[in-house]
Amino acid sequence: MSARYLIRLDDIAPHMDWPQFERLSRVFDTFDIRPLLGVIPDNRDPQLLTFPELSGDFWDKVRSLQARGREIAQHGFQHVYVTHDCGLMGVNGLSEFAGLPFDEQLDKLAGGQQLLREHGLSCETFMAPSHSFDRLTLRALRELGFTTVTDGFAPWPSIEHGLIFLSQWLANPRVLPLGVQTFCLHVNVMTEGQIHRVEQFVADHHREFLTFAEARSLATPQTLNRVAGQVIGSTMRGLKTVRRNLRRRRNSA
Numbered sequence: 001m002s003a004r005y006l007i008r009l010d011d012i013a014p015h016m017d018w019p020q021f022e023r024l025s026r027v028f029d030t031f032d033i034r035p036l037l038g039v040i041p042d043n044r045d046p047q048l049l050t051f052p053e054l055s056g057d058f059w060d061k062v063r064s065l066q067a068r069g070r071e072i073a074q075h076g077f078q079h080v081y082v083t084h085d086c087g088l089m090g091v092n093g094l095s096e097f098a099g100l101p102f103d104e105q106l107d108k109l110a111g112g113q114q115l116l117r118e119h120g121l122s123c124e125t126f127m128a129p130s131h132s133f134d135r136l137t138l139r140a141l142r143e144l145g146f147t148t149v150t151d152g153f154a155p156w157p158s159i160e161h162g163l164i165f166l167s168q169w170l171a172n173p174r175v176l177p178l179g180v181q182t183f184c185l186h187v188n189v190m191t192e193g194q195i196h197r198v199e200q201f202v203a204d205h206h207r208e209f210l211t212f213a214e215a216r217s218l219a220t221p222q223t224l225n226r227v228a229g230q231v232i233g234s235t236m237r238g239l240k241t242v243r244r245n246l247r248r249r250r251n252s253a
């Protein structure tokens, strides 16, 4: 089987770039792609709050998107970074959860889950702000009944720590030789070129997309997949370090 693709949209909140969101929605609707929407239960992120607020009821909007086949993920709690822990993924040194005691993490996650439930939304997938979570986050997610984490480096969907991991390490869509990859789109900061690239990719490859339920059904605990994920993970972290060092050197030059 050749590669299959998924799309997730991060940072869905009342304050965001709604015109850009609607533009992308049109191409997803045209080709019946069902992206995962990472909804922030109680957005307090000062940067995100600078975007204009949706005119109309945000929760009505999310419920109607869910009714149209979009799956909803819980994207953290308030999207406010409180530690510099890069967690198990090891990519970004900012976290809302990693490094905090278990009870604190559980309270935040339960608080977010409760808010979403009060608005008629139930989620089984967790999307960590800044891709940062640790073993205690995963334990709290299991206790709260989550099944899936949209993160990871394994080529195919995997089962680890008692949860399904759907691989996510690319932002810009591109053709891959194998596996199931989630492209992570930050609608609020996408350039015209990036949006155009998504539109083109979806038009060309829409038959190769899966729903999140389909991707979940492919998850296995296979060792080979996990080992391949570790190799990809350390390569990605290595590339990130090289890029960071180059940037530092350029800035100090």
Ligand SMILES: [Zn+2]
Residues within 6 Å of the ligand: 010, 011, 075, 079, 128, 129, 130
């Ligand atoms: Zn985010």
